[in-house]
Amino acid sequence: MSDCPDCSCGNYDKCLRILNLILDDEATPSQEAYFYDHIEKCMVCFAHYNVEMQIRQLMKTKLCQKMVPNELADEIRKKIVP
Protein backbone atom coordinates (compact mmCIF):
# COMPACT_ATOMS: atom_id res chain seq x y z
CA MET A 1 0.00 0.00 0.00
CA SER A 2 1.41 3.43 -0.86
CA ASP A 3 0.69 6.95 0.25
CA CYS A 4 -1.19 9.25 -2.05
CA PRO A 5 1.33 11.75 -3.48
CA ASP A 6 -1.14 14.58 -2.97
CA CYS A 7 -3.09 14.08 0.22
CA SER A 8 -0.88 11.39 1.83
CA CYS A 9 -3.97 9.44 2.87
CA GLY A 10 -2.22 6.07 2.58
CA ASN A 11 -4.94 4.69 0.34
CA TYR A 12 -3.54 5.51 -3.06
CA ASP A 13 -3.60 1.92 -4.37
CA LYS A 14 -7.12 1.47 -3.05
CA CYS A 15 -8.23 4.61 -4.87
CA LEU A 16 -6.80 3.41 -8.17
CA ARG A 17 -8.56 0.06 -7.82
CA ILE A 18 -11.88 1.72 -6.99
CA LEU A 19 -11.43 4.18 -9.85
CA ASN A 20 -11.41 1.33 -12.36
CA LEU A 21 -14.47 -0.24 -10.74
CA ILE A 22 -16.34 3.06 -10.87
CA LEU A 23 -15.55 3.69 -14.51
CA ASP A 24 -16.61 0.13 -15.36
CA ASP A 25 -19.84 0.45 -13.39
CA GLU A 26 -18.74 -2.32 -11.05
CA ALA A 27 -18.22 -0.38 -7.81
CA THR A 28 -20.44 -0.83 -4.76
CA PRO A 29 -22.32 2.23 -3.44
CA SER A 30 -19.92 2.48 -0.50
CA GLN A 31 -16.89 2.36 -2.82
CA GLU A 32 -18.46 5.11 -4.95
CA ALA A 33 -19.18 7.24 -1.91
CA TYR A 34 -15.62 6.80 -0.66
CA PHE A 35 -14.08 7.69 -4.01
CA TYR A 36 -16.21 10.73 -4.83
CA ASP A 37 -15.59 12.09 -1.36
CA HIS A 38 -11.87 11.43 -1.78
CA ILE A 39 -11.43 13.20 -5.13
CA GLU A 40 -12.86 16.38 -3.66
CA LYS A 41 -9.76 16.51 -1.48
CA CYS A 42 -7.13 14.85 -3.63
CA MET A 43 -5.94 16.49 -6.86
CA VAL A 44 -3.89 13.49 -7.99
CA CYS A 45 -6.82 11.07 -7.84
CA PHE A 46 -9.09 13.69 -9.39
CA ALA A 47 -6.63 14.03 -12.29
CA HIS A 48 -6.51 10.24 -12.69
CA TYR A 49 -10.28 10.13 -12.77
CA ASN A 50 -10.45 12.72 -15.55
CA VAL A 51 -7.70 11.15 -17.64
CA GLU A 52 -9.26 7.70 -17.40
CA MET A 53 -12.64 9.09 -18.41
CA GLN A 54 -11.08 10.83 -21.40
CA ILE A 55 -9.25 7.67 -22.48
CA ARG A 56 -12.46 5.64 -22.38
CA GLN A 57 -14.18 8.35 -24.38
CA LEU A 58 -11.38 8.32 -26.95
CA MET A 59 -11.61 4.55 -27.29
CA LYS A 60 -15.33 4.78 -27.94
CA THR A 61 -15.29 7.71 -30.33
CA LYS A 62 -11.98 7.60 -32.19
CA LEU A 63 -11.52 3.94 -32.95
CA CYS A 64 -12.67 3.27 -36.49
CA GLN A 65 -15.03 0.37 -36.94
CA LYS A 66 -14.07 -1.98 -39.75
CA MET A 67 -16.81 -2.56 -42.26
CA VAL A 68 -17.81 -6.19 -42.44
CA PRO A 69 -17.14 -7.51 -45.95
CA ASN A 70 -20.45 -7.60 -47.82
CA GLU A 71 -20.09 -11.21 -48.81
CA LEU A 72 -19.25 -12.55 -45.34
CA ALA A 73 -22.79 -12.97 -44.04
CA ASP A 74 -23.89 -14.61 -47.31
CA GLU A 75 -20.93 -16.99 -47.29
CA ILE A 76 -21.73 -18.05 -43.75
CA ARG A 77 -25.40 -18.56 -44.53
CA LYS A 78 -24.59 -20.61 -47.63
CA LYS A 79 -22.47 -22.91 -45.51
CA ILE A 80 -25.21 -23.61 -43.01
CA VAL A 81 -28.07 -23.78 -45.52
CA PRO A 82 -26.49 -25.18 -48.69
Added chain:
Amino acid sequence: MTNQIDTPIRRSYSEAKKVQVFDGEFMPHIDSMYNFAYRLTFDEDDAKDLVQDTYMKAYRFINSFQEGTNAKAWLYRILKNSFINDYRKKSKQPAKVDYQEVEQFYNSEDTPSNATVDLRMETTKDMIGDEISNALNSLAVDFRTVVILCDLEGFTYEEMAKILDIPIGTVRSRLHRARNLLREKLGTYALSMGYN
Protein backbone atom coordinates in the same frame (compact mmCIF):
# COMPACT_ATOMS: atom_id res chain seq x y z
CA MET B 1 -29.99 -11.99 -18.59
CA THR B 2 -29.37 -15.71 -18.12
CA ASN B 3 -25.91 -16.62 -19.20
CA GLN B 4 -25.65 -19.42 -21.69
CA ILE B 5 -22.03 -20.02 -20.77
CA ASP B 6 -23.02 -21.23 -17.28
CA THR B 7 -25.29 -24.11 -18.04
CA PRO B 8 -24.95 -25.83 -21.37
CA ILE B 9 -28.01 -28.04 -21.80
CA ARG B 10 -28.56 -29.91 -25.02
CA ARG B 11 -31.77 -29.22 -26.89
CA SER B 12 -33.07 -30.64 -30.09
CA TYR B 13 -34.03 -27.92 -32.53
CA SER B 14 -35.57 -28.78 -35.89
CA GLU B 15 -33.52 -27.74 -38.94
CA ALA B 16 -35.88 -24.81 -39.57
CA LYS B 17 -35.66 -23.72 -35.95
CA LYS B 18 -31.85 -23.90 -36.05
CA VAL B 19 -31.78 -21.51 -38.97
CA GLN B 20 -34.27 -19.23 -37.24
CA VAL B 21 -32.17 -19.13 -34.07
CA PHE B 22 -29.01 -18.65 -36.09
CA ASP B 23 -30.43 -15.73 -38.06
CA GLY B 24 -32.28 -14.17 -35.16
CA GLU B 25 -29.72 -14.50 -32.39
CA PHE B 26 -26.28 -14.97 -33.92
CA MET B 27 -26.15 -13.02 -37.16
CA PRO B 28 -27.03 -9.63 -35.63
CA HIS B 29 -23.64 -9.72 -33.88
CA ILE B 30 -21.56 -10.19 -37.02
CA ASP B 31 -20.32 -6.56 -37.05
CA SER B 32 -18.87 -6.67 -33.57
CA MET B 33 -17.57 -10.23 -34.09
CA TYR B 34 -15.70 -9.13 -37.21
CA ASN B 35 -14.23 -6.09 -35.47
CA PHE B 36 -13.18 -8.21 -32.49
CA ALA B 37 -11.57 -10.73 -34.85
CA TYR B 38 -9.78 -7.97 -36.73
CA ARG B 39 -8.43 -6.44 -33.54
CA LEU B 40 -7.06 -9.82 -32.55
CA THR B 41 -5.54 -10.80 -35.89
CA PHE B 42 -4.74 -7.42 -37.54
CA ASP B 43 -5.57 -9.05 -40.85
CA GLU B 44 -8.82 -8.76 -42.81
CA ASP B 45 -8.64 -12.24 -44.32
CA ASP B 46 -7.78 -13.87 -41.01
CA ALA B 47 -10.58 -11.93 -39.34
CA LYS B 48 -13.02 -13.13 -41.97
CA ASP B 49 -11.90 -16.75 -41.58
CA LEU B 50 -12.08 -16.48 -37.81
CA VAL B 51 -15.64 -15.14 -37.93
CA GLN B 52 -16.67 -17.88 -40.37
CA ASP B 53 -15.16 -20.56 -38.15
CA THR B 54 -16.91 -19.06 -35.14
CA TYR B 55 -20.31 -19.10 -36.83
CA MET B 56 -19.78 -22.62 -38.14
CA LYS B 57 -18.97 -23.81 -34.62
CA ALA B 58 -21.92 -21.92 -33.18
CA TYR B 59 -24.21 -23.65 -35.69
CA ARG B 60 -22.68 -27.06 -35.05
CA PHE B 61 -23.30 -26.68 -31.32
CA ILE B 62 -26.57 -24.79 -31.61
CA ASN B 63 -28.39 -27.44 -29.60
CA SER B 64 -26.36 -26.28 -26.60
CA PHE B 65 -27.72 -22.78 -27.01
CA GLN B 66 -30.94 -21.62 -25.37
CA GLU B 67 -32.88 -18.93 -27.15
CA GLY B 68 -33.00 -15.62 -25.37
CA THR B 69 -29.77 -16.14 -23.44
CA ASN B 70 -26.56 -14.23 -23.96
CA ALA B 71 -25.74 -15.15 -27.56
CA LYS B 72 -23.18 -12.40 -27.91
CA ALA B 73 -21.10 -13.59 -24.95
CA TRP B 74 -21.32 -17.17 -26.23
CA LEU B 75 -20.11 -16.15 -29.69
CA TYR B 76 -17.26 -14.12 -28.21
CA ARG B 77 -16.18 -17.12 -26.19
CA ILE B 78 -16.17 -19.35 -29.25
CA LEU B 79 -14.25 -16.76 -31.25
CA LYS B 80 -11.69 -16.24 -28.51
CA ASN B 81 -11.13 -20.01 -28.21
CA SER B 82 -10.85 -20.40 -31.97
CA PHE B 83 -8.31 -17.60 -32.04
CA ILE B 84 -6.21 -19.20 -29.31
CA ASN B 85 -6.42 -22.69 -30.76
CA ASP B 86 -6.16 -22.02 -34.47
CA TYR B 87 -4.90 -18.55 -35.21
CA ARG B 88 -2.58 -17.52 -32.45
CA LYS B 89 -0.17 -20.28 -33.44
CA LYS B 90 0.25 -18.90 -36.90
CA SER B 91 0.07 -15.28 -35.83
CA LYS B 92 2.46 -12.90 -37.48
CA GLN B 93 3.04 -11.24 -34.13
CA PRO B 94 6.29 -11.99 -32.30
CA ALA B 95 6.13 -14.30 -29.29
CA LYS B 96 4.89 -12.62 -26.15
CA VAL B 97 6.04 -12.97 -22.58
CA ASP B 98 3.97 -14.90 -20.06
CA TYR B 99 1.52 -12.28 -18.83
CA GLN B 100 0.18 -14.52 -16.10
CA GLU B 101 3.45 -13.80 -14.31
CA VAL B 102 3.10 -10.10 -14.98
CA GLU B 103 -0.44 -10.18 -13.63
CA GLN B 104 0.60 -11.91 -10.46
CA PHE B 105 3.31 -9.32 -9.94
CA TYR B 106 0.99 -6.40 -10.51
CA ASN B 107 -1.71 -7.99 -8.43
CA SER B 108 0.53 -8.14 -5.40
CA GLU B 109 -0.37 -5.86 -2.52
CA ASP B 110 3.33 -5.10 -2.12
CA THR B 111 3.73 -3.76 -5.61
CA PRO B 112 4.26 -0.02 -5.45
CA SER B 113 2.09 1.91 -7.82
CA ASN B 114 4.01 4.03 -10.29
CA ALA B 115 0.93 4.91 -12.29
CA THR B 116 1.03 8.59 -11.62
CA VAL B 117 -0.26 11.11 -14.10
CA ASP B 118 2.49 13.28 -15.48
CA LEU B 119 0.82 16.65 -15.84
CA ARG B 120 4.07 18.14 -17.12
CA MET B 121 4.04 16.23 -20.38
CA GLU B 122 3.55 18.30 -23.48
CA THR B 123 0.14 18.13 -25.04
CA THR B 124 -0.26 16.71 -28.50
CA LYS B 125 -3.50 18.04 -29.84
CA ASP B 126 -2.95 16.72 -33.33
CA MET B 127 -3.06 13.05 -32.44
CA ILE B 128 -5.48 11.23 -34.70
CA GLY B 129 -7.68 8.19 -34.41
CA ASP B 130 -4.98 5.94 -35.82
CA GLU B 131 -2.87 6.64 -32.79
CA ILE B 132 -5.67 5.42 -30.56
CA SER B 133 -5.72 2.23 -32.61
CA ASN B 134 -1.95 1.97 -32.44
CA ALA B 135 -2.01 2.33 -28.68
CA LEU B 136 -4.61 -0.40 -28.35
CA ASN B 137 -2.91 -2.65 -30.90
CA SER B 138 0.42 -2.33 -29.15
CA LEU B 139 -0.97 -4.09 -26.10
CA ALA B 140 -0.33 -7.81 -25.74
CA VAL B 141 -3.34 -9.76 -26.92
CA ASP B 142 -4.54 -10.70 -23.42
CA PHE B 143 -4.58 -7.07 -22.36
CA ARG B 144 -6.03 -5.88 -25.66
CA THR B 145 -8.84 -8.40 -25.35
CA VAL B 146 -10.05 -7.21 -21.95
CA VAL B 147 -10.04 -3.58 -23.08
CA ILE B 148 -12.06 -4.45 -26.18
CA LEU B 149 -14.56 -6.53 -24.25
CA CYS B 150 -14.97 -3.98 -21.48
CA ASP B 151 -14.63 -0.56 -23.10
CA LEU B 152 -15.84 -1.21 -26.63
CA GLU B 153 -18.36 -3.99 -26.12
CA GLY B 154 -19.55 -3.17 -22.61
CA PHE B 155 -19.35 -6.65 -21.11
CA THR B 156 -19.43 -6.88 -17.33
CA TYR B 157 -16.52 -8.34 -15.38
CA GLU B 158 -18.58 -11.47 -14.77
CA GLU B 159 -19.34 -11.91 -18.47
CA MET B 160 -15.70 -11.32 -19.35
CA ALA B 161 -14.59 -13.92 -16.82
CA LYS B 162 -16.87 -16.44 -18.50
CA ILE B 163 -15.91 -15.49 -22.03
CA LEU B 164 -12.20 -15.66 -21.24
CA ASP B 165 -12.43 -18.54 -18.77
CA ILE B 166 -10.46 -16.72 -16.11
CA PRO B 167 -11.36 -15.63 -12.54
CA ILE B 168 -12.92 -12.19 -12.04
CA GLY B 169 -9.83 -11.17 -10.07
CA THR B 170 -7.72 -11.85 -13.13
CA VAL B 171 -10.12 -9.79 -15.28
CA ARG B 172 -9.67 -6.91 -12.86
CA SER B 173 -5.90 -7.14 -12.70
CA ARG B 174 -5.60 -7.58 -16.46
CA LEU B 175 -7.75 -4.48 -17.02
CA HIS B 176 -5.83 -2.53 -14.43
CA ARG B 177 -2.52 -3.34 -16.10
CA ALA B 178 -3.89 -2.72 -19.61
CA ARG B 179 -5.15 0.69 -18.56
CA ASN B 180 -1.86 1.65 -17.00
CA LEU B 181 -0.24 0.87 -20.33
CA LEU B 182 -2.88 2.80 -22.27
CA ARG B 183 -2.55 5.74 -19.94
CA GLU B 184 1.19 5.81 -20.57
CA LYS B 185 0.49 5.97 -24.29
CA LEU B 186 -2.62 8.15 -24.36
CA GLY B 187 -2.54 10.16 -21.16
CA THR B 188 -1.09 13.25 -22.78
CA TYR B 189 -3.69 13.29 -25.50
CA ALA B 190 -6.48 12.65 -23.04
CA LEU B 191 -5.35 15.64 -21.03
CA SER B 192 -5.30 17.82 -24.11
CA MET B 193 -8.85 16.75 -24.99
CA GLY B 194 -10.48 17.88 -21.84
CA TYR B 195 -8.27 18.34 -18.91
CA ASN B 196 -5.86 21.18 -19.35
